[in-house]
Amino acid sequence: MNAFQAELQGAIRAIELADQFHWKNLWLECDSALVISAIRNKSQVPWRIRNRWENCMRTITFMNFIATHVYREGNSCADALASLGLNVTHPMIWLIPPDCIRNFIARNKTGLPEFRFITF
Numbered sequence: 001m002n003a004f005q006a007e008l009q010g011a012i013r014a015i016e017l018a019d020q021f022h023w024k025n026l027w028l029e030c031d032s033a034l035v036i037s038a039i040r041n042k043s044q045v046p047w048r049i050r051n052r053w054e055n056c057m058r059t060i061t062f063m064n065f066i067a068t069h070v071y072r073e074g075n076s077c078a079d080a081l082a083s084l085g086l087n088v089t090h091p092m093i094w095l096i097p098p099d100c101i102r103n104f105i106a107r108n109k110t111g112l113p114e115f116r117f118i119t120f
Contacts, residue, residue, distance in 0.1 A: 005046060007032040008053065015056040017093070018063065026060070028067040029075055036069045076104040076114045 011028060018026045030036055038044045038053070045053045072079050080101045097105055107114070 004032065004034050005049065007035045008038065008045060008049060011035050012049065012052050012056050015059055019059045023063075025064045026066075028065070029070050029078070030067065031070055031072045031075065031078065033069045036067050039067050074114065077101045077108065080104055 007030065011030060014028060015026065034044065039057070042050065042053060042057065077097075081098075084098065084100055104114075
């Protein structure tokens with residue numbers, strides 16, 4: 001699976017979980033502009049997962065649904081969770097935020113910016 005397909009699978013799983021928990025308001029924030037584009041144009045979705053994708057697209061018609069692109073630096077919580085996910089051996093759902101993102105959540109709530117510094 002390539003990165004785009006992994007991002008699509010993540011979006012699919014998020015929508016399925018929202019539906020399973022009967023959440024009617026979902027804001028999907030994704031650092032993949034291709035996933036956001038696929039919401040508008042299903043032809044970009046690989047045929048192997050298109051059926052699940054189309055089911056999700058039907059599901060969101062019954063939700064208050066927003067999908068937006070955000071750069072990786074703009075969502076430090078998701079970036080930290082993705083890093084955490086590299087080391088998990090089985091699917092996990094947290095009902096309260098794990099310790100590794102609590103500081104990021106606090107910064108986000110106060111509107112503090114996140115920066116990414118690089119050296120050349």
